[in-house]
Amino acid sequence: MYLGKVIGSVVSTKKDESMRGRKLLMVRPMLVDPEDPSKFKPGSNTIIAIDTLGAGEGELVMLAQGSSARQAEGLKQLPVDAAIVGLIDTVSIGGKKTYEAKNS
Amino acid sequence: MYLGKVIGSVVSTKKDESMRGRKLLMVRPMLVDPEDPSKFKPGSNTIIAIDTLGAGEGELVMLAQGSSARQAEGLKQLPVDAAIVGLIDTVSIGGKKTYEAKNS
Amino acid sequence: MYLGKVIGSVVSTKKDESMRGRKLLMVRPMLVDPEDPSKFKPGSNTIIAIDTLGAGEGELVMLAQGSSARQAEGLKQLPVDAAIVGLIDTVSIGGKKTYEAKNS
């Protein structure tokens, strides 16, 4: 899995029938910066992920990809290759807390 | 999943028997630009995707990859690793609509 | 899937038993050039793909990867992650034919 930040959303009316009613969020991967591990470095790509946990814009989430995304609650038969499988409370690197969710 | 723009098509007469009659579209991934999130940045690679939704050239679509592509309607047993699973109506980033389909 | 050009072949006598007698072709991915979409840009990587369609050196082919490659005719139980699933007749980008196979 990897960290990502919810930066927006996507609306698609005409889509695979099995995805009807699913919330589609735009997520940018966030990596621990090799130069300064107390910070995150945004990835250059963006992912459309299915959300089943009620993630909000700006939140840091955990993403699963590929067939693993389909193991998330209720996604078994869907043509989805990216799902938000966790909302992040804290990230600790080298023994120090480098991220804490505002509402946690 | 990720965003892509349909830029063309491919014809292959001699192909895996199970793919007979399938429409093969050439798609370029489109990423939310890290510099200016109101714009998209074209990816450097191009993908041949199976289309089951009637996507047209120039349209922004949602792609699924790998085994997840085979979960799309009618693709279960096909040797396909990329499928168009949605036509995009709107994309919103940071609360602002950054894309709206012409015919939506 | 993606486009590739057959650039050579590989011989492996000692290989997984299930792959006995299979033709192994060396393929270089070909991408639609973002600068000039009427041309292809060779990828920097090279792939060994199983061929079940009789592709020849120099031919443009369609490749499937990962578990999807195993869905191709006769490859279900093989440890193969890349297969040639189509020979390309034509590629059209932006309404113009940018590739046509010699013998098509």
Place this chain on the structure above:
Amino acid sequence: MYLGKVIGSVVSTKKDESMRGRKLLMVRPMLVDPEDPSKFKPGSNTIIAIDTLGAGEGELVMLAQGSSARQAEGLKQLPVDAAIVGLIDTVSIGGKKTYEAKNS
């Protein structure tokens, strides 16, 4: 699989139900340096991996990705695409030991 170094951890209270109680470690891939194979070169990305072996911060581990991660002990039905499947004792390159775990 590939080598990785445990650099931290992640806490996620609200996550896919099946992942409850699982330890989530932040891991940076470590590659054998092409310039000097006696050293490792940190990857630029970071991965959240499930740990079932009790890996500690700073340890060198072996990671499996994708559906293969779900084959690890007890992870069959989880939406996880990365798992620590081994703790590294030694790495030998070109006949020389280039890494030895402190407690091995």
Place this chain on the structure above:
Amino acid sequence: MYLGKVIGSVVSTKKDESMRGRKLLMVRPMLVDPEDPSKFKPGSNTIIAIDTLGAGEGELVMLAQGSSARQAEGLKQLPVDAAIVGLIDTVSIGGKKTYEAKNS
């Protein structure tokens, strides 16, 4: 699949139970050089692959990745995402033999 060169090995005593007794080799991917296709260009990453064919250090091998690696002889239930599925005898590019194993 892709070409790789065995550059070393890894020892892991504490690992997923199903991997007990398996030989773990460190492999660097080898690509056909786009500049000079008679040569190989080492990849920048390194992979830990399960070996079931008795590959030796310095040998050129064929690797399978992802779920395909688990289709190799005896690896069905293992958490492995990379396996050596062939030892390379010869590679031919553009009609010329560019590699021949010493003992072939």
